[in-house]
Amino acid sequence: MTMNPLRNRRFTVAAAAAVVLSFTGAGFASAVPADHGDDEIVVGIKFDQPGIGLKTPDGKYTGFDVDVATYVAKQLGHDPSDIVWKEAKSADRETLLQRGDVDFIAASYSINDKRLQKVDFAGPYLLAHQDVLIRADDDSITKPSDLNNKKLCSVTGSTSAQNVKSKIAPNAQLQEYGGYSECLTGLENGVIDAITTDDSILAGYAAQPEFKGKFKLGGFKLSNENYGIGVQKGSELKEKINKALEKMVADGSWDAAVEKNFGPAGYQNEPAPKIGVIVQ
Structure with a gap:
């Protein structure tokens, strides 16, 4: 197995703390995050x-x-059993990366200029x-304007609904609920007429x-959302993950993952995007 660069840094910090502790006898080491082990990789998802x-x-x-994260982790030298899954809520994603709590995040994470100021992205891997x-x-x-005078649902504070x-x-008639399951x-x-967010979700x-046979997508393509894999700013993982994503597309694993997870809904997905090409 290859040693993860972030894991290396954590180990160095922990080792330094141990040296300090040996000289001071104080409880300093308790403030230092524990290392997760050489083979483990921490991945943020929804x-x-x-x-x-x-x-x-x-x-x-x-x-x-x-499925994407598991494939990428394998290309980085990690078996599925090495993966530690960590919840990455939308509002927490940049913080998790900046603090080094995760190695990378794959969590319906749209690439945009504001986020690029704080983290880097591999991909995109889905449009x-x-x-x-x-x-x-x-x-x-049958068309976007038909939503006028309809009861439209999204989660509270959703940019999709406001758009x-x-x-x-x-x-x-905007209805904001606490979660999409409520929508x-x-x-x-029949309490509401439509739900809006990313078509993949x-x-x-x-x-x-x-829900088999109960719902259908409008197919309106109201915006472009380029899903990327978030990494720390300047991380060498970005290029390694990009290579893994290119291989996933080339060997057919990407298509298989799309069909497995979205096929039953009749999702008309876009072809796999080109690495580094952001569709505006």
Whole structure:
């Protein structure tokens, strides 16, 4: 197994702390993070997005980002058993990377200029688009403007919902819930008419067995979301991960992961993006 560069740095810090402790006899070492071991790699993912990144009740991890991260980790010299999965909520991702709490993050992490000021990105490895999810038997929403006067759901504070309100369908009746699962319940029960966020996230939900045949994607492509793998600023992992992603596409593993996680929802995914090419 190859020694991870971040793991090397943590080991050096821990070793230095041990030297200090041997001279002082104080409890200084308790303030130093414990090293996770030479073979382990810590990867940030979402824990609550079916089809993307999900921690199941039995403690397993599933989703497209999980499959991508597992493939990348293997190319970096780590078996699946070496991976320590860490939850990377949207608001915490930059902090996790900057503190060195994770080696990389694959968590529906869109590349944008604001984030690039704080972290680096490998990829992109998926081009997603903002879209809507509607009931399978609903023929009243066939284009974005049809969302006017419809009850539109997204999570509280979502930029996706605000984008529809400000640019696409200003007369949409915005309903903000605490999570997408609540939106799905409302959509299923007819309380709301559509859900909006990235099409990959929507496809992940729609692909779950309990929702088979109940929902469909609008296919509106309301924005471009270039998913990248986040790493620390200046990390040498960026180029190594890029090579791993190129291999994943070349050997067919990328297509297989897309079909496995999104296929049941009829997700019309974009071809694998070119490394370093950001679609505006």
